[in-house]
Amino acid sequence: MKRFMINSEMSAQYARDGYFHARKVLTAAVLNVFSKELRQKMAALTQNQPPLEERSTYKRAFTQVTNLWQKSDIIRDFVFRADLAQLAADIMGANGVRLYHDQALFKEAGGGATPWHVDQVYWPMDTVNTCTFWIPLQKTTAEMGTLSFAKGSHLKVEGREMVISDESEAFFSDWVRESGFEVSRDEFELGDISIHAGWTVHHAGPNQTDRNREVMTIIYMADDARLLKRLSPTQAVDRDAFTPGSQPAELISTSLNPVLFSR
Ligand SMILES: O=C(O)CCC(=O)C(=O)O
Numbered sequence: 001m002k003r004f005m006i007n008s009e010m011s012a013q014y015a016r017d018g019y020f021h022a023r024k025v026l027t028a029a030v031l032n033v034f035s036k037e038l039r040q041k042m043a044a045l046t047q048n049q050p051p052l053e054e055r056s057t058y059k060r061a062f063t064q065v066t067n068l069w070q071k072s073d074i075i076r077d078f079v080f081r082a083d084l085a086q087l088a089a090d091i092m093g094a095n096g097v098r099l100y101h102d103q104a105l106f107k108e109a110g111g112g113a114t115p116w117h118v119d120q121v122y123w124p125m126d127t128v129n130t131c132t133f134w135i136p137l138q139k140t141t142a143e144m145g146t147l148s149f150a151k152g153s154h155l156k157v158e159g160r161e162m163v164i165s166d167e168s169e170a171f172f173s174d175w176v177r178e179s180g181f182e183v184s185r186d187e188f189e190l191g192d193i194s195i196h197a198g199w200t201v202h203h204a205g206p207n208q209t210d211r212n213r214e215v216m217t218i219i220y221m222a223d224d225a226r227l228l229k230r231l232s233p234t235q236a237v238d239r240d241a242f243t244p245g246s247q248p249a250e251l252i253s254t255s256l257n258p259v260l261f262s263r
Contacts, residue, residue, distance in 0.1 A: 006090035010220070014091045016153030018200035021186050022087065022193045030078075030165040035137040037074040038216060042104055045071075054111055057166055060112035061204070062105040066241070067256070069102055072210075079218055084193075085261030086134060091195055092129045095171045096262030097250065098222035100130065101242045105146045107213040113206045114145065116172030117164040119219075120198030124235040124243065126253065128154075129131050129222035130198035137214040140188040144213040145204040147194050150181035153201035160199065163234060172201050182192060223259050 004025040014020040017243045046063050049055075065164075067081040079102045089097045100123065107114075118129060138148050158175055162168040176183060181201075188194065196202060207213050227246040231239060 003004070004087055006087060007259050011042065011091050011093055012092070015093075017149065017151040017184075019149040019184065019194065019196040019202070020091060020149075020193060021112050021184075021188075023089070023189070024086060024191050025084075025193045026134070028190055031137055032080045032243060035076065036216060037072055038068065038104060038137070039214070041065075041068055041071055041075065042106060050128045050137075054107065054157050056116060056141070057169075058164055059110060061114040061164075062107045062111065064103055064105055066103040067101050068104055069099075070136050075102075078216075080258070080260055082261050084218065085220065087218075088131055088133065088195070089222075089261050089263070092128050092131055092222060094222040096259055097220040098223050098225065098257045099222045100125070100219040100257065102216065102218050105217060106205040107204070109207055109210045109212055111145070111207040111213070113169075114204035115166065116168035116176065116201060116203040117162065117168045118160055118199050118201055121160055121163055122234055122238050123210045123241040124246070125221050125225040127222050127225045128199060128251075129225070131220055132196050133218045133220070134194040134196070134217045135193065135218070136188045136190070137216060138211075139190050140213060140215075141209075142185065142205060143208045144211075145207045146185075146187055147196070147202055147204050148186075149184045149196060150176045150201040151184060153181055154188065154197045154199040159201070169203070172203070176201060220260070222251070223262060226250060227252055236249070253262050
């Protein structure tokens with residue numbers, strides 16, 4: 001299959017909207033091998049979960065496991081794919097990208113909505129050149145809980161201090177409506193990838209079907225990203241987990257953050 005190429009219209013759309021729906025990037029054959037491995041690892045790593053009704057809003061939204069690339073060669077090969085990393089660099093207009101981290105997000109059958117939020121409130125990098133590849137492992141309809149974005153919200157600063165919570169849901173759902181943002185409502189075919197910037201306001205609906213909504217994500221940052229000079233307590237937790245040992249204002253280059261593509 002030919003590599004998915006980003007043209008100037010696509011990167012301009014990403015810069016304007018804060019997200020881009022890349023269609024038919026990966027083949028079913030690639031995804032089927034990957035999802036079989038991922039499903040097995042997720043089953044082994046997420047045993048004994050409490051029933052949905054006993055969980056917090058956050059934990060009802062999805063079961064989350066991070067840096068799975070460290071647990072399997074098949075997953076590492078997928079997360080480290082140079083073609084995906086180049087796509088990330090191209091759409092952001094960056095010279096190259098490093099891995100920030102990966103995470104699987106499985107929204108269980110009957111699982112709750114993912115509250116409106118921004119991702120970068122958690123992240124300790126000094127750049128806006130960050131993006132998440134949200135890679136569904138099945139055709140994903142609105143009933144399963146697709147991602148929706150407030151188009152252009154990455155250019156505003158309101159609510160940026162709020163972590164994922166009932167509070168972020170209440171604030172952003174009002175703000176998005178009252179500010180008149182257009183909200184994307186895409187469904188995703190197997191092979192499609194949703195790409196969004198770290199400050200884009202987004203949410204996902206509940207999973208109203210009887211099967212899990214399985215998604216893998218890869219989070220990239222520009223290869224010249226530095227650690228912020230001052231970190232919030234939330235960002236310090238992320239620093240310790242995903243860029244351990246990084247120093248204020250210095251280039252982030254730990255062994256967990258390899259360069260995955262460079263020009
Ligand atoms: O998959 C979801 O429900 C939420 C994903 C998300 O918020 C993200 O990847 O940034």
